[in-house]
Amino acid sequence: MNRDRVENVTFGVLRWVTIVFLTVVSLFPFYYMVLLSFRLIQDVQLSPGSLAPGGFNLGAYREVLKSVDAGGQGFVRFIEISAAVSVATVVVTLAVSIPGAYAVTRLRFAGRRQVDALFLAIYLFPAIVLAIPLYVVLSRLGLRGSLVALVLVYVAQTVPVTLYMLRGYFDTIPVSLEEAAQLDGCGRLGVIWRVSLPLSRPALAATALYVFMIAWNEYLFALLFLVERQDRWTVSLGLSQLAGTIEIPTTVLMAGSVLLTAPIVALFFAGERLLVEGLTGGAEKG
Amino acid sequence: MSRGETRTGWGLLAPTLTIVLVVVVAPILWTVLLAFQRVRVIDLRRKGLFGSFTTQNIERVFGSPGFWDTLWTTVAYTVFGVGLSIALGLAAALAVRRPFRGRTLVRASFLLPYIAPVVGATFVWQTMLNPEYGVLNAWGTKLLGWDRPVDFLNQVSGTFLGMHVPTALITVIVFEGWRYFPFAFLFLLARMQALPRDLEEAALVDGATLTQRFRHVVLPQLLPVIAVLTVLRFVLTFTKFDDVYLLTGGGSGTEVVSVRVYDFLTSRGDIGAASAEALVLAVALALFVGVYLRLVRPR
Numbered sequence: 001m002n003r004d005r006v007e008n009v010t011f012g013v014l015r016w017v018t019i020v021f022l023t024v025v026s027l028f029p030f031y032y033m034v035l036l037s038f039r040l041i042q043d044v045q046l047s048p049g050s051l052a053p054g055g056f057n058l059g060a061y062r063e064v065l066k067s068v069d070a071g072g073q074g075f076v077r078f079i080e081i082s083a084a085v086s087v088a089t090v091v092v093t094l095a096v097s098i099p100g101a102y103a104v105t106r107l108r109f110a111g112r113r114q115v116d117a118l119f120l121a122i123y124l125f126p127a128i129v130l131a132i133p134l135y136v137v138l139s140r141l142g143l144r145g146s147l148v149a150l151v152l153v154y155v156a157q158t159v160p161v162t163l164y165m166l167r168g169y170f171d172t173i174p175v176s177l178e179e180a181a182q183l184d185g186c187g188r189l190g191v192i193w194r195v196s197l198p199l200s201r202p203a204l205a206a207t208a209l210y211v212f213m214i215a216w217n218e219y220l221f222a223l224l225f226l227v228e229r230q231d232r233w234t235v236s237l238g239l240s241q242l243a244g245t246i247e248i249p250t251t252v253l254m255a256g257s258v259l260l261t262a263p264i265v266a267l268f269f270a271g272e273r274l275l276v277e278g279l280t281g282g283a284e285k286g
Numbered sequence: 287m288s289r290g291e292t293r294t295g296w297g298l299l300a301p302t303l304t305i306v307l308v309v310v311v312a313p314i315l316w317t318v319l320l321a322f323q324r325v326r327v328i329d330l331r332r333k334g335l336f337g338s339f340t341t342q343n344i345e346r347v348f349g350s351p352g353f354w355d356t357l358w359t360t361v362a363y364t365v366f367g368v369g370l371s372i373a374l375g376l377a378a379a380l381a382v383r384r385p386f387r388g389r390t391l392v393r394a395s396f397l398l399p400y401i402a403p404v405v406g407a408t409f410v411w412q413t414m415l416n417p418e419y420g421v422l423n424a425w426g427t428k429l430l431g432w433d434r435p436v437d438f439l440n441q442v443s444g445t446f447l448g449m450h451v452p453t454a455l456i457t458v459i460v461f462e463g464w465r466y467f468p469f470a471f472l473f474l475l476a477r478m479q480a481l482p483r484d485l486e487e488a489a490l491v492d493g494a495t496l497t498q499r500f501r502h503v504v505l506p507q508l509l510p511v512i513a514v515l516t517v518l519r520f521v522l523t524f525t526k527f528d529d530v531y532l533l534t535g536g537g538s539g540t541e542v543v544s545v546r547v548y549d550f551l552t553s554r555g556d557i558g559a560a561s562a563e564a565l566v567l568a569v570a571l572a573l574f575v576g577v578y579l580r581l582v583r584p585r
Contacts, residue, residue, distance in 0.1 A: 134313050
């Protein structure tokens with residue numbers, strides 16, 4: 001009894017300590033990022049320890065967004081490229097993985113297990129190893145710098161998880177609904193289009209969100225393929241190049257980081273519940 | 287019927303498979319060939335796809351002085367990074383297991399490090415840890431009585447509580463733990479919420495204390511997920527490139543294999559050696575993936 005009470009009190013306190021500690025640790029870097037992006041570089045250097053929000057200086061954002069011709073860093077252009085690449089990746093990934101996910105969920109066909117194993121292997125296969133031959137092939141074909149090639153690489157990288165997420169959802173759709181549609185004269189594609197897709201809108205949204213985040217956040221392939229083409233830099237690449245080349249004030253880098261991070265955080269909060277359910281669907285079955 | 291399904295099945299999978307075969311599988315096979323050729327970036331325009339084969343690259347990889355150091359750094363980075371992220375993830379999942387006001391918001395905050403773009407996350411860490419204007423050093427020297435600022439990312443070693451420690455390596459490991467604890471948290475929390483309640487209630491009735499219930503009832507049910515998480519994170523961390531590359535560029539004793547492969551490929555333009563290193567990496571990984579597959583599908 002005594003030990004029980006001691007433990008209950010200790011862990012009751014520890015629980016809150018853990019919650020507060022991890023919340024602070026998770027949020028603080030992002031607070032700091034936003035804080036510095038609004039500060040004057042002189043203030044940062046004079047009082048580096050100050051964490052109070054003071055002033056609302058937009059200079060760093062102005063510099064980072066202004067086009068290169070106007071003496072800025074041209075982030076508007078980078079954002080456009082990142083958005084285009086990410087949206088294209090989402091569209092192509094969904095277009096190819098919806099029929100694929102349907103096939104592995106509903107059809108019992110020879111080679112299905114092997115396909116499963118192949119996708120798992122791709123999910124686990126290291127990007128850095130894949131990077132070498134892709135770099136070589138694209139260099140040879142003169143396609144390094146091609147955004148289409150970049151999108152295809154992103155599609156191949158996201159397909160395993162997309163298939164997994166969609167399959168988890170397609171599984172929950174009653175087969176009888178699809179059979180009814182078939183009796184009414186729908187073909188396979190018709191069934192997918194008229195029955196499976198409308199019923200799995202939440203899963204589609206979650207999957208689209210996930211793919212968008214992966215494509216927007218990606219760094220290695222963008223670096224390898226696009227580094228020589230400044231007009232095609234993504235936000236991630238543009239920002240990292242900015243830091244590497246010349247002496248640029250930290251406040252400007254932080255403003256760029258906010259512009260890179262904010263859209264993802266906003267999207268994530270909009271679809272958090274969907275996304276978490278989609279990703280962890282298999283964990284519950286253990 | 288089944289023949290028809292097979293044809294339809296492959297038909298529906300064809301677009302996905304085509305992309306995967308062209309963009310992933312064929313290049314991987316080619317890496318294997320490249321590892322046994324003497325190829326440099328300059329040769330690319332002139333040479334054909336297949337040159338004369340040699341085992342020189344592989345020999346060079348094992349013989350080169352930096353390779354074993356890099357491998358040990360990678361192992362240390364992976365083991366401690368994965369351990370830290372899973373430990374934090376477990377603590378986080380246990381802490382928010384029972385509902386409380388604001389739990390949704392806390393849960394969402396926990397996921398931020400994982401979903402934030404890596405370039406933004408590494409930049410803000412670099413800034414926080416900067417010895418001149420970073421907040422950590424400002425507080426450390428003012429409040430914690432540090433003699434002088436610590437250059438967390440560019441210092442090979444330092445002393446902590448009288449011990450010699452690899453400063454930069456520890457910093458990138460802590461970053462790894464911070465960035466990926468949400469991943470473990472998500473999966474552990476999902477599993478915890480699916481646990482049947484009656485077992486724990488029975489243990490409570492029997493007078494088991496909190497820690498006893500955790501050790502004998504909750505933990506055994508979590509072990510399969512923890513095992514899968516460990517292998518999964520191990521595989522993904524062992525070959526991680528961007529985190530370390532963006533934080534330290536592989537300097538100050540933090541060179542991991544993937545950063546070394548990247549350097550061989552770009553700065554030295556030595557494709558043969560890069561492929562050979564990558565191949566060694568992939569073979570080591572295949573072993574882990576084998577373990578993972580056995581865990582996931584015991585059938």
